Amino acid sequence: MLVKGSPVSKVTLIYNDDKKKTLKLARRLEGLLKSSGIKIVDRSGSPDLAIVVGGDGTLLRAFHQTLGSIPLLGVKDGTYGTILEVDPEDIKHLPDALSKGMYWLEYASTVETRGKTKLVALNEFLIRSGKLGKSSRLGVAIDGIPIGECICDGVIISTPIGSMAYSLAAGGPLLDPRSEDMVVTYVAPWPPSLTLAVKSLVIPLNSEVEIWSPDAYVYVVADGLSPFKMHPPVKVSGSKVKAVLARLSPNPADFYRRIVRRMVPRRLTGIMDYLETGISPQNL
Structure with missing residues (x-):
């Protein structure tokens, strides 16, 4: 079950600044957030959520640092990122969605x-x-x-x-x-x-x-x-500990769309395009 989020005014950014690609994406995202009026703070500044830029490993480390005390929103930096929510090309839409509270919280099980x-x-x-x-x-x-x-x-x-x-x-x-x-x-x-x-x-x-x-x-x-x-x-x-993950879709089954898009070779995803748009896939 997903729970509707609240409008966001403050976020903290978590990323690995040793990777040039990740650093570039994080700085671009930071600029977009600031332009929309969302403040960037550290964890002591009581952020509404943490935006994690990187791969699955970065989000997992963020979870171990926070243990469910703050929602985590993953932005993938080009890796598979199966548990990350946002693709790099979609970050331009993120500030508006967060400021309007157009996101949902998933309480994920742990062991x-x-x-x-x-x-x-x-x-x-x-x-x-x-x-x-x-x-x-x-x-x-x-x-x-x-x-x-x-x-x-x-x-x-x-x-x-x-x-x-x-x-x-x-x-x-x-x-x-x-x-x-x-x-x-x-x-x-x-x-x-x-x-x-x-x-x-x-x-x-x-x-x-x-x-x-x-x-x-x-x-x-x-x-x-x-x-x-x-x-x-x-x-x-x-475990009673829950990981709180921010999702941009209220449909829990969107998980399957994310998996297919990121893990299935592009030549095999034409049927997904057809089911979503009605446009006949090419080169199947």
Whole structure:
């Protein structure tokens, strides 16, 4: 469910100024915002939202800095940006939409580790061997029931939003962001399909996933950030923390349009043009 936003008067900009392309886009956006009367402040200035310019990784880092305390609006800088809302060519329309409150807030599910070390992830957790470059024997239990074990490069536990990232690349399914589920996916299991009934599972967010290993410790990586050393078993379940993401469309299914536009080769998207405009696609 999306919630209507309020008119915006102050924003903070988050971007990586080491990248010339990103810096150029951020400065252009800053000029457009100031021209429309929207103030640029830092986080101590109580901004109405944070505009994140860059790729998915930049938005994920912004989430870990704010943990849902401020809405995040992603502007992609030319990368895939599957969780980012605004394409570079559309930023000219952004100040008007924000100042009029023409945006909607999505409260995205996250997952967390249980126990002494509390970690939160918006995309996914990767649990892998404590020995760099080595596979490990990892087992998975769901709500206390063992479902399999194998030698593998790791286990991914992803949110609905994270299902379009590492988990998808490892062979997991794509979840609708509105679903209240998470995905558990083995990374490069061996022997393939001999030790596991399934490689990937979709389970409710309120379930508890337990990852165990005969090793003394494993590494837990949240959203591709720094690894944490933890003693198995590692327990993961849905978190009460929500990532607040600003969207420019009130239609939750617009997620599919964004995915197709950014991840499907252009020559295969002609049918999308036809469905949207009625104009017959060319060169299909």
